[in-house]
Amino acid sequence: MIDASPSTPFLIAARARKTVSLGRFVKQMLPFFVFGLALLAWELTVRINNIPHYILPAPTLVLKTLWDNLGSLMVSWLYTMKITFGALLLAVVGGVALAMLFALNKWVELCLFPFAIVLQVTPIVAIAPLILIFIDSTTAALLLCAWIVAFFPILSNTAVGLRSADHNLRDLFTLYRASPWQTLRFLLVPSAMPYFIAGLKIAGGLSLIGAVVAEFTAGAAGKETGLASRILEASFRTEIPKMFAALVLVSLTGIMIYLVFMGVSKLVLGKWHESEIKSSR
Amino acid sequence: MSTLLELRGVGKRYDNGTLALERVDLAIGMHEFVSLLGPSGCGKSTALRMIAGLSPVTAGSIDWADKTGDHTKDISFVFQEPTLMPWTQVFENVWLPLRLKGVSRLDAKPQIDAVLDKVGLAQFTHVYPRELSGGMKMRVSIARAMVTEPRLLLMDEPFAALDEMTRFKLNNDTLALWQAQQFTTIFVTHSVYESVYLSNRIIVMAARPGRIIADIAVDEPYPRTDSYRNTSRYAELCVKVSQALQKAGDHHD
DSSP, X not given: OOOOOTHXXXXXXXXXXXXXXXXXXXXXXXXXXXXXXXXXXXXXXXXXXXXXXXXXOOHHHHHHHHHHTHHHHHHHHHHHHHHHHHHHHHHHHXXXXXXXXXXXXXXXXXXXXXXXXXXXXXXXXXHHHHHHHHOSOHHHHHHHHHHHHHHHHHHHHHHHHHHOSOHHHHHHHHHTTOOHHHHIIIIIHHHHHHHHHHHHHHHHHHHHHHHHHHHHHHTXXXXXXXXXXXXXXXXXXXXXXXXXXXXHHHHHHHHHHHHHHHHHHHHHHTTTOGGGSOOOO | OOEEEEEEEEEEEOTTSOEEEEEEEEEEETTXXXXXEOSTTSSHHHHHHXXXXXXXXXXXXXXXXXXXXXXXXXXXXXXXXXXXXXXXXXXXHHHHXXXXXXXXXXXXXXXXXXXXXXXXXXXXXXXXXXXXXXXXHHHHHHHHHHTTOOSEEEEESTTTTSOHHHHHHHHHHHHHHHHHHOOEEEEEESOHHHHHHHOXXXXXXXXXXXXXXXXXXXXXXXXOOGGGGGSHHHHHHHHHHHHXXXXXXXXXX
16 A cells, blocks of 8 residues: 655655665775774784784784884874975976976977986986985985875876866867966966876875885985884894884885875865766666 | 958868868858858868968968958857866866966956856856766857857858757857857858758868869848748758758768
């Protein structure tokens, strides 16, 4: 029998809304749940098999070590952050500026793009020792190493983005006698934004990797050291839980950088670009 | 009728040697609604782009009757696609031509509001293009072209991608704007019916190389409404233009 009471559609709608929000909650929580399960499996494996902490420490021991050494690890974390974001900032400034030059003048691109490719294809571990010889300041050398890794995605993506403006819109700007600056500001930069942000997401992670790898290569020690040095130092002393603790901080930093740029992407592109618009179909 | 501009022996040869247009002689009168009709590749769009100054002429010349000043500022263009900036709202899209001329948002607002009202989009000022239908996007494109009050409006198959009903509606709206503002229109189309409905003159072109093979006057009065499509005169003109188009195809083969 069909229920013809007026409240039925509202009940169905309310039930549907509840199902949707429950579905969203499950979707958001699922990664955390699986991650928790993996940690639990790790903990149980270590405890059941009595694996010594100098081979594989349990997650609870890693957490305890992290808490006990938080002060000194945070100093190193701040240094790694300084190198990472310093390099990323330089990569953004340099990459965008050079991409704009490429967009404005084909000859500049022809002359300079091979250098950018050389930087991209040469492994940073191969260049880092040379850079450390040429540059006295360790911080400057690490910055340069991280910059080399982060620079190319910004340059390459922004250059493609600046060239991807709709050709009819370009014609429209020509028809209305737009100046090069107006074309850049009102057409090329907004057109390039999705490409630039995609490059930024890649470069964010790469600048952290560059900072860590460069520091490993430098083998820096002393007051001005980052998380990679702490990992190396702990490895020399076979303080495996401390190695893991520093590694956890590196991973959390990577996740944080990823989330920050996801947020930036949503903020900048959320209202108009397909990549950030939730489909209602 | 006084002449607005004249194409004298205009030709276009691309760098790869392809001859797109050959000796086109065409005088466009003030306040005319001229349709360029022809098969694909006959150079309709090329002619339009050359008039707009977007593509250089390789033979002949395009001369404006009024020889003073830069005439490109009097031209507006509507492309086959709406060609809107997806990152800005309707208001900013319509503001663009004025903004490029240095007109501030505040000073441009009355003009933008008026033109959006004319195309029936007064309620959609702060909407992003992705939120609009194909027909509405094309209206924004027309509003953007009209906001500068051009003397010459160039339209390159603007309604080709739209459904029949939307196309009819936009045909009527375009005619209403043209009659109200009395600008000159050069309208590129593939459709015989659309050209007969809109224009007071149809230029039929043949391909390879692109050239004019017929110049047909449509001497029916304006305003034209949907009932005009049911008249015998409309049917006669469609037959006449179709025959000319057929001849263009024969020239092509």
